[in-house]
Amino acid sequence: MIVKPRGVPITIQKLQAILHRLPESHPSRPEIEQEYSRRKAGYKGELEIDYFISLLPEEDYLIFCAIRLPYGSNYFQIDTLLLSPQFALLIETKNLAGDLFFNPESNQLIKTVNGKEEIMPDPLLQVKRQKYQFKRWLSQVLPNNLPLEHIVANSNQTAKLRTIPGAESIFKEVMVGGNLLFRISEMEAIHKKKHLTPAQLEKVKESLLNDHQPLIQDILSQYSIKRQDIKTGVRCPKCNHIGMSWIGGVWNCSKCEHRSKTAHLNTIKDHVLLYNTPFKNSQIREFLNIPSVQTTYRFLSKANLPSTGQNKHRTYHLELTD
Ligand SMILES: [Zn+2]
Incomplete structure (x- = not known):
């Protein structure tokens, strides 16, 4: 078994x-x-x-x-x-x-x-x-x-x-x-x-x-990669293009024209894979490149991630598994 x-x-x-x-x-x-x-x-x-x-x-x-x-x-x-x-x-x-x-x-x-x-x-x-x-x-x-x-x-x-x-x-x-x-x-x-x-x-x-404790490495610092070197934006699940746009309730890819309602989810996971840390609404909003606090909040609550703290201080967690 x-x-x-x-x-x-x-x-x-x-x-x-x-x-x-x-x-x-x-x-x-x-x-x-x-x-x-x-x-x-x-x-x-x-x-x-x-x-x-x-x-x-x-x-x-x-x-x-x-x-x-x-x-x-x-x-x-x-x-x-x-x-x-x-x-x-x-x-x-x-x-x-x-x-x-x-x-x-x-x-x-x-x-x-x-x-x-x-x-x-x-x-x-x-x-x-x-x-x-x-x-x-x-x-x-x-x-x-x-x-x-x-x-x-x-x-x-x-x-x-x-x-x-x-x-x-x-x-x-x-x-x-x-x-x-x-x-x-x-x-x-x-x-x-x-x-x-x-x-x-x-x-x-x-x-x-x-x-069992999976190995979580800080690869960005191992390769001396700075935060500003990393492209932000929602990644297209089909062609991996970075920078989908949220238009009319759906993510649109300008490269392959793929449309997705959930493309932000793999981008949130990318953020956790890159930075190893729990995150706040403001941080993930910046990474997703969306201006609206409310839209980000809706994404996060729909994703059903475990969180701690309240309102502005609420921190979301996503556990990495191998
Ligand atoms: Zn695409």
């Missing part, structure tokens, strides 16, 4: 909101575009791995996608977590192409694409660290002896996985996505004993959902 499904990661949503509203000529644009495609490729890989996971019998596992848990004053994120009374499995997903040489002695991954070599941190080390952190997190939820397993799954089926002679056993830990199901069957054959009662499993599930 999928307990926490995979949504579009908030960072990808944020990068997209910035790209919609940053002028073509802005110097940070190429770097942001690169980061956006890199993250999208990673997300695509995660969705491909989700497909293999979806082939497992639904009743056997509780599945949590992109779960981010507190650890001391920090957090750690697990791409996919499978939980059963018998064991838990942490899956770290990569979407890497080319020749991937895993060196278990130096704990490095050497990726070669078109003759170009790149040394990367070993994803195996990464998932083992997450396993260590998860073990500590879990022990705070309840005393347990739940066995923990880990896998690094590479979604790119054409990558060549290699290692040093004699170390081939690491391919029980690092594999192409297509091998996941078979490896999980092997784990099931080893872990037959139940370590969690249904009530304990439920407790872990609730704690995972309660403790």
Whole structure:
């Protein structure tokens, strides 16, 4: 059963909101575009791995996608977590192409694409660290002896996985996505004993959902983008043109002639994605480029957003989810 499904990661949503509203000529644009495609490729890989996971019998596992848990004053994120009374499995997903040489002695991954070599941190080390952190997190939820397993799954089926002679056993830990199901069957054959009662499993599930804290980054400041660099105005839901006009009770796009009664909603979400903060009528009015306090008020009350404070001081909230 999928307990926490995979949504579009908030960072990808944020990068997209910035790209919609940053002028073509802005110097940070190429770097942001690169980061956006890199993250999208990673997300695509995660969705491909989700497909293999979806082939497992639904009743056997509780599945949590992109779960981010507190650890001391920090957090750690697990791409996919499978939980059963018998064991838990942490899956770290990569979407890497080319020749991937895993060196278990130096704990490095050497990726070669078109003759170009790149040394990367070993994803195996990464998932083992997450396993260590998860073990500590879990022990705070309840005393347990739940066995923990880990896998690094590479979604790119054409990558060549290699290692040093004699170390081939690491391919029980690092594999192409297509091998996941078979490896999980092997784990099931080893872990037959139940370590969690249904009530304990439920407790872990609730704690995972309660403790999950999505990563909210301040991308504007990371790329030194100023508020005045960002185009304001309502974004056309069809062609993404910024600056629809509110005429006769409907938003009109001057570029593609699309008409919409609700186009302000994705623009309000853009504002939250960009600035991470609750907002007042005056702030969102400026962002929507509409002069009327009353019209803005009508939009906001119809959107049914949670709010605090009264009248001029009323602040609206919109929670970002991944
Ligand atoms: Zn349009």
